Amino acid sequence: MREITIRDRTRARKHVPEQGVVAAIAAALQIQIERDFAPIWGIEPPVVTVDGRGEPIYVFDSDASGDYGDVTDDGHGRPFAHVYAKPSIDHDSGWLTGRDSIASSISHEALEMLADPSVNTYHFNGERLMWGHDVCDPVQESGYRVRAGGRLVPVSDFVRPAYFNPYGAPGPYAFRTKLPGPFTIAPGGYATVERARSSHTRTRNRIDVTFEDVPEWRQRAKRTSGGRTAWRLLLANL
Secondary structure, three states: OOEEEEEEOOOOOOOOOOOOHHHHHHHHHHHHHHHHHHHHHOOOOOEEEEOOOOEEEEEEOOOOOOOOEEEEEOOOOOEEEEEEHHHHHHOOOOOOOOOOOHHHHHHHHHHHHHHOOOOOOEEEOOOOEEEEOOOOHHHOOOEEEEEEOOEEEEEEOOEOHHHHOOOOOOOOOEOOOOOOOOOOOOOOOEEEEEEOOOOOOOOOOOEEEEEOOOOHHHHHHHHHOOOHHHHHHHHHOO
8 A cells, every 4th residue: 555645525514624634634644654553563654645546534524323434445455444523523522632533533544444454354362263453443542642734633542463463472562552461452442353163154143343341322333334343244244
């Protein structure tokens, strides 16, 4: 992936960002990926642009599911993400403010799009469970700030490769959050988990989502949105 581009498509007056905010988010995301995420995960950092030609992150007013965002791919296997402004605004947050900021959602979706663009990677936890390769979900309530464009921009925390290693890998397991071990979930986080079977026969409902202190409305949104969590559930339960 050579380029990620942010495309603001909000229309409601209370959702439209101030001038310069989207550019500041793109600059902060560039710093986060180059300085923090790419070295830890061993990937080549893409360029982050606004209204460019790369893999897009669209920001819309809202979605019927009520979720904050999602990642999926198109018919050619190219990933793209959606972020929705209304859930953040409705929960006393803004583009750069509050615990559910739109900037954090953009960072969350961008990092997960980089880590697993095809939305099909799983990791064995050593106890008959396969965990989806979602690098921000387990610590989604945590984040930090990056100064860019003259602003302090909130970005999402993420787990490290050791998080997906069940064989005694030493920590730390996340960039900022202190997790007790691999395959654990911080308060407010969640994970998509598949139970291993003794046969190769496909069975219904073998994948579920494990939440840790997540409100019911947000659990429903994650299960019914068009993003990677619902996509994993759909593919497994056909």
